[in-house]
Amino acid sequence: MTDVRPLGADEETFLAAVRAGDPARFALVTERHRRALQVHCYRMLANYEDAQDLTQETFLRAWHKRESFQAQAALRTWLYRIATNACLDFLDKRNDRTPVPAALSELPYLQPYPDRMLPEDPQDSVVARETIELAFIVAVQHLPPRQRAVLILRDVLGWPASKAADALELTVAAVTSALQRARVTMREQLPGRRLDWRSPATRELSNDEREVVKSYMDAHERNDLDGLMSLLREDLRFAMLPDPGTVLRTAKDAVDGWVSGGLFQRGLDDWRCVATTVNRMPAAVLYLRTPDNPQHRLLNLAVLHIADGKIAELTGFDVTDKPWLELPPTL
Template sequence: MTDARPLRDDGAAFIAAVRSDDAARFAHLTERYRRELQVHCYRMLANYEDAQDLTQETFLRAWNKRESFKGHAALRTWLYRIATNACLDFLEKRNDRTPVPSGLPDRGSELLYLQPYPDRMLPEDPQESVVARETIELAFVVAVQHLPPRQRAVFILRDVLGWPASTVSDALELTVASVTSALQRARVTVREQLPDRRLDWRSPATRDLSDEERGVVKSYIDAHERNDLDGLTSLLRDDLRFAMLPDAGTSVATARDAVDGWVAGGLFQRGRDDWRGIATTVNRMPAAALYLRTPDAPEHRLFAVAVLRVVDGRIAELTGFDAGGKPWLGLPPTL
């Protein structure tokens, strides 16, 4: 995702709308950027609902600051600048957004505010989608949260969006030297968080799920529907990383210990053993939407979304999200 597509016609039309105070034209010209700005805010905040709010805040600020747009930069760049600073203002007020160490000996952290991102809300532009997967995956989003807010902004603008250092320095009111220094420190932290991932975020990345990933999701759902604990265990790596948000903590467990823990917590026991599932994707990752029917219910109700990272045909990371109260995921509430 780069800023190599300045829409000068948009800039001229936007200036005309500003001069005439044409709110409808203003909305028409800025609305086309909503999805990519929302993804940008999500990378900054790791929370879908907050990203929605901050995207709306971006448009409000843009309207209030419309006279400041002179057309020297692309309208898109101007909106990203406003969105970035809106997120920084939000983070400055929310000290609870700092990752809390999990106490585990590895690189886990407790991000209680982490939410999944529905793929249906990702930008439709193919150029945006080229890099969307690896920079929207949960591991990447979590890794970025370990950066101080201003470093986070620099890293995303420089290494994800591909902005020149001079443009970033202008957007964040920093010197070019400060931007360069912040980026170097940010890269070190991200590399520590993602030691086994590639770090060239601007080159083309995987767009679609592989057949292997689709097969694992199907098997994961089938194991739930058959209450096949041995089959479920066989799908998990012995160094599985598991988290169930909004509960605190990330566990690293063997496959058998993980399944035994879920059973001890009541899953697959009488009353919590009638499962259905549908394959889906969130954060451009394979996921299973799990539905549970309790003895007193006529239908299977949406219970959780399990987001999977598949390595060599087995599940290496499983992040579960309580799916209740999240209509924006676009999943049917019952089956």
């Protein structure tokens, strides 16, 4: 089923590009949707680089299918349909090698999403903070691909069941059933969190979050393990990606692991930290200068979920080979 509507400027420009066979004009009208489509692909795939590739694949497929666009639906809707199915094709191949994860530690392909690449309109529902945070992205990965697509189309983008069914070539009954099963899984993965993700409202970091990030960075720069420990909730959930190690579930386990791994040598290591945000979450970029190195070198990115003034979840990423994050390699 499609939504019949008057032609908008996007659709008129697109149809003119199709009639003219003009790839430059085609690229101009589709490019404005790149960031929103890339966020959509990222939710499906949990990997920034794959999302970039699949967004480009979406534009290639759109060009090859351009004659099929009849303007019965918005151009944006048509592009989302293509992007969703491109992601499903990709997941069918990836999931042959990577089973549905049981834990964050089994998600080595998870990557952070740079806030500068989010759509510029802060009221756009695709950038609602709750749907770009790592906890949501990880929870979605527990869904089989088609349930994942249904949940994102229905509960994130707010599409009606008939529209989602048309995009996925399913019946409305199949979409409704898939959504019900997906919501059950999401409630299991996100206990106590809000499950209505269609609100377009976003919020900036709170003063509380900023203060905790500052204290976290200060503790690193002072090599203050006790100070760092005081910031962590006792039931801290910690993972360092892409290492496939066990997710640590207490603050003490995490700190002991850092010490045994050589990341904290009292009085020897010299840390410098820079505050940032990714996935609309507070984060700290960590640089380390060791006794045998004259420069502070980029080590990793610590993404923090802060609740009631404490760090409840800490996800570390090795970002030394991620130029798209635009982090300087040295300070």
